Amino acid sequence: MELQLLKCPGCGAKLPIPSAPNGILVCEYCGAMVSASGAAVWPMPARPADDPPFAPDRPRVTVAGTRYVLLGRLGRGDSSDVFLARRDARITELVVLKVVRALSDADLLTREYEILEALQRSEAQGAEHFSRLLPRPVARGPVKDPEGTPRAAAVYRWHSGFQHAFTEIREEYSSGVDPRAAVWMWKRLLELLGFVHRAGYAHGAVLPPHLLVHPRDHGLMLVGWASAVRYTTRQKLPAFSAAHRDFYPQALLRGETPDPTTDLVMSARCIAWLLGGDPVSGAMPGGVPPALADLLRRQCDEKPAEAADAWRLKELVDQAARESFGPPKFIHFTMPGWR
Amino acid sequence: MGYGGYSYEAHETMTRVRAVLPRQEVFKQRRCHPLMEPHGVKWRESRDSDAHPKSLGIVFSLDVTGSMGDIPDLLARQRLPAFMKALLDAGIADPQVLFMAVGDANDDRAPLQVGQFESSERQMDQWLTWSFLEGGGGPAGMESYELAMFFAARHTDLDCWRKRQHRGYFFMTGDERPYGYVSRRQVKQLIGDSLEQDLPVKHVVDELQRTYEPFFLIPDIARARNCERDWRELLGDRVICMEDPTDTVEVAAGLVGLCEGAFSDLDALARHLKTQDMTRQRLGAVIRALTPFAATLGRDGIPRPRLEDDYLPTNDGESGHRRIG
Numbered sequence: 001m002e003l004q005l006l007k008c009p010g011c012g013a014k015l016p017i018p019s020a021p022n023g024i025l026v027c028e029y030c031g032a033m034v035s036a037s038g039a040a041v042w043p044m045p046a047r048p049a050d051d052p053p054f055a056p057d058r059p060r061v062t063v064a065g066t067r068y069v070l071l072g073r074l075g076r077g078d079s080s081d082v083f084l085a086r087r088d089a090r091i092t093e094l095v096v097l098k099v100v101r102a103l104s105d106a107d108l109l110t111r112e113y114e115i116l117e118a119l120q121r122s123e124a125q126g127a128e129h130f131s132r133l134l135p136r137p138v139a140r141g142p143v144k145d146p147e148g149t150p151r152a153a154a155v156y157r158w159h160s161g162f163q164h165a166f167t168e169i170r171e172e173y174s175s176g177v178d179p180r181a182a183v184w185m186w187k188r189l190l191e192l193l194g195f196v197h198r199a200g201y202a203h204g205a206v207l208p209p210h211l212l213v214h215p216r217d218h219g220l221m222l223v224g225w226a227s228a229v230r231y232t233t234r235q236k237l238p239a240f241s242a243a244h245r246d247f248y249p250q251a252l253l254r255g256e257t258p259d260p261t262t263d264l265v266m267s268a269r270c271i272a273w274l275l276g277g278d279p280v281s282g283a284m285p286g287g288v289p290p291a292l293a294d295l296l297r298r299q300c301d302e303k304p305a306e307a308a309d310a311w312r313l314k315e316l317v318d319q320a321a322r323e324s325f326g327p328p329k330f331i332h333f334t335m336p337g338w339r
Numbered sequence: 340m341g342y343g344g345y346s347y348e349a350h351e352t353m354t355r356v357r358a359v360l361p362r363q364e365v366f367k368q369r370r371c372h373p374l375m376e377p378h379g380v381k382w383r384e385s386r387d388s389d390a391h392p393k394s395l396g397i398v399f400s401l402d403v404t405g406s407m408g409d410i411p412d413l414l415a416r417q418r419l420p421a422f423m424k425a426l427l428d429a430g431i432a433d434p435q436v437l438f439m440a441v442g443d444a445n446d447d448r449a450p451l452q453v454g455q456f457e458s459s460e461r462q463m464d465q466w467l468t469w470s471f472l473e474g475g476g477g478p479a480g481m482e483s484y485e486l487a488m489f490f491a492a493r494h495t496d497l498d499c500w501r502k503r504q505h506r507g508y509f510f511m512t513g514d515e516r517p518y519g520y521v522s523r524r525q526v527k528q529l530i531g532d533s534l535e536q537d538l539p540v541k542h543v544v545d546e547l548q549r550t551y552e553p554f555f556l557i558p559d560i561a562r563a564r565n566c567e568r569d570w571r572e573l574l575g576d577r578v579i580c581m582e583d584p585t586d587t588v589e590v591a592a593g594l595v596g597l598c599e600g601a602f603s604d605l606d607a608l609a610r611h612l613k614t615q616d617m618t619r620q621r622l623g624a625v626i627r628a629l630t631p632f633a634a635t636l637g638r639d640g641i642p643r644p645r646l647e648d649d650y651l652p653t654n655d656g657e658s659g660h661r662r663i664g
Contacts, residue, residue: 024539024541040537042538042539042542059650061651070650070651072646072648072649073648074645074646078659078660079656079658079660081652084644084646086635087575090548091548091577093575094576094631094635099651099652100652102655102656102658128561145651146651146653149653151651151652157631158634159631160631160633160641161641163644163645168645226660236663237663238663239661239663241661242659242660255664337642337643338642
């Protein structure tokens with residue numbers, strides 16, 4: 001069936017091209033709903049008078065037919081700007097909006113969205129729990145920037161409290177975080193990687209800006225999925241982050257396939273860096289207990305002699321932590337503004 | 340409706356005696372109770388009275404298909420008094436609760452059953468246990484939730500809204516997707532209204548939220564995977580995914596408490612729940628279920644993320660990525 005351009009029967013405004021022949025269009029100007037075939041029209045229901053628009057001074061953008069209010073920029077990735085936004089309606093939804101800054105990287109954003117959709121569908125053991133610690137796709141499509149250029153954008157759910165990347169934590173703890181805190185972060189990361197690997201994927205970019213921590217709940221999320229691959233397909237990494245070259249095993253940059261081991265090496269390098277150490281050699285500052293420092297040094301190696309499996313490595317971390325600090329206990333970790 | 344006082348003790352005693360009865364003894368109905376037939380009902384009213392000067396209308400629309408029948412059962416046996424108590428504790432003086440039961444209009448004999456708004460434990464319980472737990476359901480992963488929303492939007496009248504512009508609450512439990520349209524034919528047959536054409540479900544939600552704060556509660560994470568995304572398109576962060584259906588009551592009462600400002604944030608709610616003899620594990624599950632919605636209210640008890648005031652990028656920025664191969 002051919003899709004035709006419709007005009008709103010209520011006010012005459014042009015309607016966007018429908019995404020499906022049996023879809024419903026909502027007129028941006030008068031709120032009327034029109035079926036995509038043009039056959040049926042429902043006028044906008046009367047609205048209560050007491051509902052002022054949310055933050056009318058904030059900019060609005062539309063992705064896939066839904067309008068969002070931009071609340072502010074959360075950060076900048078290698079190729080995208082990331083915003084906190086909310087659906088511009090009374091029944092709202094807090095979201096993270098990722099918009100490409102470098103237009104040529106639109107394909108990476110598409111890739112990321114598709115991989116995350118697949119991971120959310122995964123039935124691998126632990127999927128119910130761990131899929132909540134991955135970005136959750138909501139919508140994607142082009143947005144128009146202020147100059148009218150369409151830019152690829154993806155919308156993900158906002159996860160309350162997961163708002164401090166390793167990079168920000170390291171800024172705050174300039175001489176390195178408490179090793180006991182680094183231990184729980186590493187363990188959470190390894191559990192998550194364990195699930196991802198079981199689902200058949202390697203993340204391929206376990207880097208400080210991609211690790212988000214929930215300080216109060218000791219939670220960790222993994223973002224930045226543009227480089228992930230299904231490792232059984234033996235695909236190469238599509239791209240790497242120039243600013244974080246040191247965190248990649250050299251073989252990956254030469255075009256070798258990412259696999260669970262490369263993720264584990266990168267995870268150790270991130271933890272080493274967070275502790276104030278050197279990600280490449282795994283050399284640690286003096287405050288890190290020897291058992292943990294040793295393990296990190298071994299795991300930062302390009303080809304670690306032990307532990308090709310995330311769960312096995314987690315056991316080793318447990319062991320090293322016990323040797324260094326005794327039986328596990330809850331360590332209060334905080335960032336500015338947190339109680 | 341809505342006369343009669345509420346007594347937690349009486350209610351608690353009433354539910355306690357049934358804890359050991361089989362489900363058929365509690366829910367005796369084998370077809371839609373004649374008083375719960377929606378056909379021809381003009382209004383279900385939640386009204387202020389001398390005894391309840393500040394009524395607040397609350398609709399519980401319960402999915403009664405298949406395994407979802409556990410929730411009405413759970414409410415009738417144990418949890419409904421706790422819900423009322425939680426509301427009273429949260430400072431909601433005069434809650435009036437209406438129960439609806441929802442099935443599938445294509446397959447079930449009683450796809451929509453509607454009680455009355457009640458304030459007293461005996462009457463509230465009566466409507467709940469008059470519900471016919473048919474246990475059927477549709478074949479296609481959908482149920483007729485949209486009919487319940489349609490009924491609430493067009494056939495209920497709340498004094499809290501009419502007199503005080505204060506919205507009531509509409510809770511729906513379920514584990515399937517809604518149909519995309521309210522069928523003109525089904526509405527005629529079940530409710531008796533004449534529509535000119537089928538009504539998109541989005542439109543119904545829009546009408547419903549004029550007078551209600553709607554929420555959709557999914558009983559557990561496994562079942563969320565079937566339907567969460569579709570519901571989130573309609574209800575955004577008002578889709579609450581629980582970890583266990585036994586938490587329905589605390590979650591619903593927590594939502595009312597957060598919206599009404601009885602709890603300043605999730606920390607305050609957690610402190611309140613701690614006094615209620617709740618295990619640490621269940622407390623955590625309730626707080627986790629409520630967190631995304633609390634975040635949209637700015638009541639998640641977490642500092643606001645560091646935000647830079649900025650608009651979308653322009654021009655073609657330089658990529659920090661280097662391609663391989």
